[in-house]
Amino acid sequence: MKKMNQNQINHTSSYYAATANQKLYFPALQESIKTQVCIVGAGFTGINTAINLAKKGYEVVVIESARVGWGASGRNGGQLISGFTFSDKFEKEMGTEAAQSVWDLGAKATDLVTTRIEEFNIQCDLKEGFIEVALNRIQKNELIARKKEWDRRGYGHSLTFVEKEDVTKYVNSPNYIAGLIDSGSGHLHPLNLVLGEAKAATDLGVRIYEQTKAEKIEYGRTAKIHTTNYQIEADCIVLACNAYIDKLNKKLRRMIMPANSCIVATEPLDEERARKILPQDMAVCDLNTILDYYRFSSDHRMLFGGRWNYSGNEPKNIDQNLRKRMLKVFPDLDDVKIDYAWGGNVAVTINRIPQLGRLTENVFYSQGYSGHGVAPTHMAAEIIASGITKDWDMIETLGKIKHIQLPGGKWFSGPAMSLGMLYYQFQDYFASKR
Ligand SMILES: Cc1cc2nc3c(=O)[nH]c(=O)nc-3n(C[C@H](O)[C@H](O)[C@H](O)COP(=O)(O)OP(=O)(O)OC[C@H]3O[C@@H](n4cnc5c(N)ncnc54)[C@H](O)[C@@H]3O)c2cc1C
Numbered sequence: 001m002k003k004m005n006q007n008q009i010n011h012t013s014s015y016y017a018a019t020a021n022q023k024l025y026f027p028a029l030q031e032s033i034k035t036q037v038c039i040v041g042a043g044f045t046g047i048n049t050a051i052n053l054a055k056k057g058y059e060v061v062v063i064e065s066a067r068v069g070w071g072a073s074g075r076n077g078g079q080l081i082s083g084f085t086f087s088d089k090f091e092k093e094m095g096t097e098a099a100q101s102v103w104d105l106g107a108k109a110t111d112l113v114t115t116r117i118e119e120f121n122i123q124c125d126l127k128e129g130f131i132e133v134a135l136n137r138i139q140k141n142e143l144i145a146r147k148k149e150w151d152r153r154g155y156g157h158s159l160t161f162v163e164k165e166d167v168t169k170y171v172n173s174p175n176y177i178a179g180l181i182d183s184g185s186g187h188l189h190p191l192n193l194v195l196g197e198a199k200a201a202t203d204l205g206v207r208i209y210e211q212t213k214a215e216k217i218e219y220g221r222t223a224k225i226h227t228t229n230y231q232i233e234a235d236c237i238v239l240a241c242n243a244y245i246d247k248l249n250k251k252l253r254r255m256i257m258p259a260n261s262c263i264v265a266t267e268p269l270d271e272e273r274a275r276k277i278l279p280q281d282m283a284v285c286d287l288n289t290i291l292d293y294y295r296f297s298s299d300h301r302m303l304f305g306g307r308w309n310y311s312g313n314e315p316k317n318i319d320q321n322l323r324k325r326m327l328k329v330f331p332d333l334d335d336v337k338i339d340y341a342w343g344g345n346v347a348v349t350i351n352r353i354p355q356l357g358r359l360t361e362n363v364f365y366s367q368g369y370s371g372h373g374v375a376p377t378h379m380a381a382e383i384i385a386s387g388i389t390k391d392w393d394m395i396e397t398l399g400k401i402k403h404i405q406l407p408g409g410k411w412f413s414g415p416a417m418s419l420g421m422l423y424y425q426f427q428d429y430f431a432s433k434r
Helices: 044-055 088-094 096-119 137-153 190-203 250-254 271-277 318-329 331-335 374-388 394-399 409-433
Strands: 033-040 060-063 127-134 159-163 178-187 207-209 214-218 223-227 231-239 257-266 283-286 293-296 302-309 338-348 355-360 363-367
Touching: 033 044, 033 223, 044 060, 044 190, 044 363, 044 374, 060 231, 088 096, 096 137, 096 178, 096 190, 096 374, 096 394, 127 137, 137 159, 137 178, 178 283, 190 207, 231 374, 250 355, 257 318, 302 318, 318 331, 318 338, 355 374, 355 394, 363 374, 374 394
Parallel strands: 033 060, 033 231, 060 207, 127 283, 231 363
Antiparallel strands: 127 178, 159 178, 214 223, 223 231, 257 302, 257 338, 283 293, 293 302, 355 363
């Protein structure tokens, strides 16, 4: 483990990078090698797949074009949320039993994260409690329906519905008319989590190479990954690049739309002031399509996220834009300075369901968590690893879900997505008037 030189890509400048609790540097690949499994991408998906395989005795190499946690995993809102997006359509397509087993995966994903944190004693500021808040009657009805659905599926015990008069006990803003608390969800420092997991992976024998970009893949019984200077021959490949897949695989790129989401971190507040705003220190999301999501860090900074952009490029003036949104929710924060502002790409899918499967017999992928991946990536890593070791055939079940590919990649999907989002923004606007 060594220091970086100037040409290397570092973590984006963020509150998380500034408070990373370990300086982990891995070498770039310096020779051509062979391995059983090569994983491309060192975010939650890639690193956790590596841990699961290494535990079963597999020889695993992870390559990362920048640094461990450089992508969404090291810069997200840190909200650890249970559940996948789910649609009744899947029940019809897959049958009741298979649909319930897919639904269970989403509900249990947060447990995998807490188990991992305990198992490797990872210091990442884990806190319990998440509340989803409704801005209008339509959203309130959505929360009521969600509670019913979770009760029906057998997970309702972790959810509590809160009426308007009680919401301020959790979120001290006049904007909300109802809330749904999930005690099984929570929040954490995502970069410290992925760094802790990477350390655990190397302790299990996984080799990680940073600053090593996969440029091209030769598919075959033994697949070959070409990096800028060297090659890796592997019996099996896992593509864990999510919104940053770009040209490495056109099919996967056409199945997702990279969208930019942004976050600001304020200066630290004193603890009493922070507790007045979020008395139970929960993570919060509203139900708008272009949603606000926020929470306090362990040093009482408001981490406020929102403002999506579907060009995949980072917008200008993140701090000013998000400050305005934050003040609409908490006008009292007017005197508080913004210390950090950053953005990152999420991979959005048309049906909002993560995409897991195989491109060929020995090339696996997982992507498209649609802005909701801290917990689901950990479940995806279980599913892919056990698809490779042939211990669990969930990857085949999920492979049956039909995913739409957008024509024209970047040039078509960006503008089309922006138009689509404009439509949903109008819907949110009109719902707020009812
Ligand atoms: C601003 C923001 C806020 C978010 N907030 C939340 C939240 O609060 N809660 C939540 O659940 N989810 C949230 N998400 C989503 C969540 O962070 C992601 O779904 C999740 O981290 C995806 O993990 P991943 O490992 O699949 O991908 P990533 O973490 O993006 O990792 C992919 C990695 O692949 C590498 N890579 C790509 N191509 C190559 C190549 N050719 N060669 C080598 N390496 C390559 C990239 O450098 C990158 O490091 C947020 C995302 C963003 C951007």
